[in-house]
Amino acid sequence: MTESPAVAPPALDTNLHDAIATADWQPLPRRGALLYAIGAGFAFAIPSGFGIGMLVSGLADTPRIPTAIAAGVAGLLLGVYVGLLRHRRIGWKLDADGFATRRGGLWRTETLVPVSRVQHLDLERGPLERKLGLATLVVHTAGTRMAAVKLPLLALDDAEALRAHLARQVEADDAL
Numbered sequence: 001m002t003e004s005p006a007v008a009p010p011a012l013d014t015n016l017h018d019a020i021a022t023a024d025w026q027p028l029p030r031r032g033a034l035l036y037a038i039g040a041g042f043a044f045a046i047p048s049g050f051g052i053g054m055l056v057s058g059l060a061d062t063p064r065i066p067t068a069i070a071a072g073v074a075g076l077l078l079g080v081y082v083g084l085l086r087h088r089r090i091g092w093k094l095d096a097d098g099f100a101t102r103r104g105g106l107w108r109t110e111t112l113v114p115v116s117r118v119q120h121l122d123l124e125r126g127p128l129e130r131k132l133g134l135a136t137l138v139v140h141t142a143g144t145r146m147a148a149v150k151l152p153l154l155a156l157d158d159a160e161a162l163r164a165h166l167a168r169q170v171e172a173d174d175a176l
Contacts (some may be wrong), residue, residue, distance in 0.1 A: 001109040008093050015082035025102060032153030040083030041076045048075025092151050092162075099139060099166060101151050113149050117141045119169050121163045125156075135159040139166065 057067035091102045099113040121136040129135060135145025136152045137159045154162070 001140070008161055009146065011050060015133050026158075028087060028090050028153050029093075029134070029155045029158075032134050033084055035036035035128055035134075037080040037083035040086065041079035044079025045076035045175060048072055048078075055170075075138040076115065082156045087153070090152075094162065094165065099149075099162070111149050113139050113141055115166065115169045118166055121166055123159055124150075129153070136166060137162055 021171060049068045051072030052075070053068030054064060056062065056071060057064040061065075085105065086103075089103060089105045089108075093100050093102075098112055098116075099118075100107060100110060100112045102110045119142050120141045121140070124136040125134070133156045134153050135156045136150055137154055139149045139151075141147045141149065151159075
C-alpha cells in the first residue's frame with residue numbers, strides 16, 4: 001500500500017518570511033505608485049481646473065478656458081507628486097503582536113490588528129490592479145459593524161501569502 005504525500009500549506013514568499021522574521025515595516029511595491037499617482041492627480045486636477053482656474057480668470061481678467069486648463073494641468077502635476085509621496089509613506093508589518101499598517105508623513109496613522117480580532121480576510125483586485133499584479137488585502141475585524149483594515153496595492157504574491165499566514169494563525173488560535 002502506497003502512502004500519498006501530505007499536502008503542505010503554501011510556502012511563504014521569501015520576502016514575506018523575512019518580513020515576519022525581522023518585523024520591519026515593509027513598503028508597497030513601486031509598480032503601485034502609478035495607480036496612486038493617477039488617482040491623486042485627477043483628484044487635484046478637477047478642483048484646480050474648475051475652482052482655481054475660474055477664480056484666477058475672474059480676478060486677473062484672463063480667458064476662462066485657457067486659465068482653467070493651465071490650472072488643471074498644474075493641479076494634475078501637483079496631484080501626481082502628492083500621490084507618489086503618499087504611496088511611499090504606506091507600509092505594513094506582521095509580527096507576534098499581529099498585522100499592522102502605517103500611513104502618512106506629518107500625521108502618521110498606525111493600525112494594529114491583533115490576530116485574535118481577525119474574523120476573515122479578503123483580496124480585492126480591480127482591472128488595473130490585475131494588470132499590474134497587485135491586490136488590496138482587507139482584514140475584517142471583530143467588533144463594530146463594517147470594521148475592516150485595508151492595505152491597498154500590495155504585490156499579489158505578498159497579499160496571498162499574508163492572507164494565508166493570517167488565516168493559519170486565526171485557525172490555530174481558534175483550535176486552542
